[in-house]
Amino acid sequence: MSIKQTSMVAALLMACPALMFGAGTVKGKVTFTGTPVKQKPIDMSKEPSCAKQYPTPPTTQTIVTGEGDTLENVVVYISAGAPDETTAPTQAVTFEQKGCRYMPHVLAMRVNQELKVVNSDQTSHNIHPLAKVNREWNKSQPPGTPPLSEKFDKEEFISVKCNVHPWMRGYFAVLKTSHYDVSKDNGSFALPNLPPGKYTLTAWHEDYGTQTADVMIAGSETKNVNFAFKAKAF
Amino acid sequence: MGKLFAVVVVVIAIASAVPIVMHTWAPPVDISTHGHAIDEQLKDTMVEAGISFLGAQLVLAFFVWQVAGRKDGPIKTFPGGARVMVIAAILLVGTEILALGVLGQKAWADVYFTPAKPDALQVQAQAGQFAFYFRYPGVDGKFGALHPDKIDEGNSNFFGLDPEHDMDSRDDVVTGELAIPVNREVHLLMHAKDVGHSFYVRELRIQQDFVPGLDLSVHFTATQTGRYEIVCTQLCGLGHYNMRAYLSVLSPDDFDKWMKEKAAQ
Numbered sequence: 490m491s492i493k494q495t496s497m498v499a500a501l502l503m504a505c506p507a508l509m510f511g512a513g514t515v516k517g518k519v520t521f522t523g524t525p526v527k528q529k530p531i532d533m534s535k536e537p538s539c540a541k542q543y544p545t546p547p548t549t550q551t552i553v554t555g556e557g558d559t560l561e562n563v564v565v566y567i568s569a570g571a572p573d574e575t576t577a578p579t580q581a582v583t584f585e586q587k588g589c590r591y592m593p594h595v596l597a598m599r600v601n602q603e604l605k606v607v608n609s610d611q612t613s614h615n616i617h618p619l620a621k622v623n624r625e626w627n628k629s630q631p632p633g634t635p636p637l638s639e640k641f642d643k644e645e646f647i648s649v650k651c652n653v654h655p656w657m658r659g660y661f662a663v664l665k666t667s668h669y670d671v672s673k674d675n676g677s678f679a680l681p682n683l684p685p686g687k688y689t690l691t692a693w694h695e696d697y698g699t700q701t702a703d704v705m706i707a708g709s710e711t712k713n714v715n716f717a718f719k720a721k722a723f
Numbered sequence: 724m725g726k727l728f729a730v731v732v733v734v735i736a737i738a739s740a741v742p743i744v745m746h747t748w749a750p751p752v753d754i755s756t757h758g759h760a761i762d763e764q765l766k767d768t769m770v771e772a773g774i775s776f777l778g779a780q781l782v783l784a785f786f787v788w789q790v791a792g793r794k795d796g797p798i799k800t801f802p803g804g805a806r807v808m809v810i811a812a813i814l815l816v817g818t819e820i821l822a823l824g825v826l827g828q829k830a831w832a833d834v835y836f837t838p839a840k841p842d843a844l845q846v847q848a849q850a851g852q853f854a855f856y857f858r859y860p861g862v863d864g865k866f867g868a869l870h871p872d873k874i875d876e877g878n879s880n881f882f883g884l885d886p887e888h889d890m891d892s893r894d895d896v897v898t899g900e901l902a903i904p905v906n907r908e909v910h911l912l913m914h915a916k917d918v919g920h921s922f923y924v925r926e927l928r929i930q931q932d933f934v935p936g937l938d939l940s941v942h943f944t945a946t947q948t949g950r951y952e953i954v955c956t957q958l959c960g961l962g963h964y965n966m967r968a969y970l971s972v973l974s975p976d977d978f979d980k981w982m983k984e985k986a987a988q
Contacts, residue, residue: 529879530988532899535854535967551878615961629961650877653962655854658877696878723887 513706515680515714519563519672519692523720525552531590531656538611539589539654550594550658551696552720559676560718562595563694564646564662566669567680568701570688573665577601577640584649584659586614586630591649591659595695597669598661600644606630606637615652618661620645627652646693660695692716725791729784736780740773751925754947754972758928760830768823775819834929839910839942846901846909849882850933851916853962855953856881859896861986867892874916896985901953902971903945904978910942921957924970932957945972 528548533540540546553561581603585592589610598604608614608630616637617627622645628637641647641663651657662669670678680690683706690702697718704712742748753762790798801808847858847866860866867889874883884892903909913922915933922941923930926949931941955966973981 527988531879534900534969535965549877549879612965613962648877653853653965655851655876655881656879 512681512709513683513685514711515683515688515690515704515706516711517565517678517714517716518676519560519565519678519694519716519718520558520676521552521554521560521697521718521720522558524722525554525720526723528552533589533654533656536589536612536654542588547588547590549656550590553594553674555674555676557676559672559674560694560697561672561674561676562593562660563672563676563678563692563716563718564595564597564664564669565672565678565680565690565692565716566597566662566664567666567683567688568691570686571666571668571683574599574667577603578667581605581638583607583636584616584661585609586616586651586657589651589654589657591657593659593671595660595662595671597671598641598663599667600663600665601640601642604639604641604661606639608632608634608636613653614657616649617652618647618649620647623647623663646695648695662693690714692718694718696721726788729788729791732780732784732787736777736784740777743769743773752947753928754926754945754949754951755928756944756946757830757833758926760833761928764823764827764830767826771819771823834941834943839940840908843908843910843942844903845912846903847882847912847914848901848922848933849914849916850920850922850955850959850966851881852918852960853955853966854899855901855922855955855966855968857898857901857968858882859898859982859985861894861896863891863894865891867895894986896982898985900969900971902973902978902981904975905945905948905972907975908942908944911940913939913941918959919957920955920959920966923954923956924951926951927970930956945970948972948974948977 528551530546530548532546550562555561577599582596582598583605584596585607587609589612606616611632613629613631615627615629619625620641622643623641626639630637641661643663644665645663647661647663649659649661668680668683670680672678685706685708687703687705690704692700700716700718702714702716704714706712750762753759845860849856849858858866867884868891870883870885872883873885874880879897881897884895886893911922913931913933915935918935920933921930922933927943927945929941929943931939933939949972951970951972953968953970955963959966
């Protein structure tokens, strides 16, 4: 092994303590108890180019459930125990305006990570993240314009609306940690590559609020953590 | 040159009158019970203004033709001088406007000074940047109270209802389109959520502003089923050009069916 190769391996090992001590994973499911409020169909008739993309009107996405009372769109992340990560990933995250809805409905990203906002519709949008900790802005995007590029420099959960289409709603979760996931349609999430340590996991839902759980990772093990939110009738 | 100008004035005057006399651009079909009075009024105004316009242009052309090329002495002044001319003009125009007002007051009063019938269908219309939303009181016939702090558009709570605590609001039906039964009077209660907007349906011959802070209303009866466009005609911001909704005038049976369907959602 040449000196160059040895030093590269050493650098890699130093950069990833997880590799040295074994990496743990936290997996689990997000569910709800009770009866959630019924989601309402969205009337998009004023925007025919969007309305015609749906055979039946799409519903609001505040509560998206799956089989077995699972809950989608819950952000699960390490809120304590891991060091803040200051260097943002170079890869951008994409938030799409499509069919007069936001895709995905909940987008998690890192502090200072590039956010690309794409308009795939035949109509103008005006994206308006209602930031309170970060700087608040809104930007118009006529059809066919290139993606907008933005970033947020502080940790915050931000509600996003369109100033042109009142029914459009999405959320940005701007996080200081790289250990996060958004629950899938079966309610599952997974946080891999966790170095050994004691962590606090937080699960955030736009309507049901937050829940936390403590978890201890000793080595290359997989811990199971589940969250159950209480559904609100209204 | 002067004579050519006189000819041009006559040609322009007649050319602009032709499409109006020939009804080249007909107004959209009238689907309301009060619309014919407004159309009559518009017709009277067009006839009166048209005759005055043509008369004025022809007189102008006549005098231009008369004095064209003349270099001798001053042209005769109006008998009695400028003061008499101004008074005569004020009297003439004043009489014209007063006459139109007297003729039109009934059409106006029928819409604005007469209350809606007690059995009229109550619908609340809310204008906000940049969409209209409508609310029906539901089977209890009562509108739930409004709580602006509860407005949550991402959850389709456009009016700020509180179904958790307010029983009246639980059966309220909120829609993005205005459906009404044909031949039944509708009392539209209007409020603006943010800035000034306007409710305009050409076929209904109704145009009424929404004013923030004021509860305004209009009432009308539609006489033909169909789907018509409701547009905002008060510049309200960036998305104004795209602020619209649809009016569906349905048969009573279809309306009941539509209402049941919406209430079930």
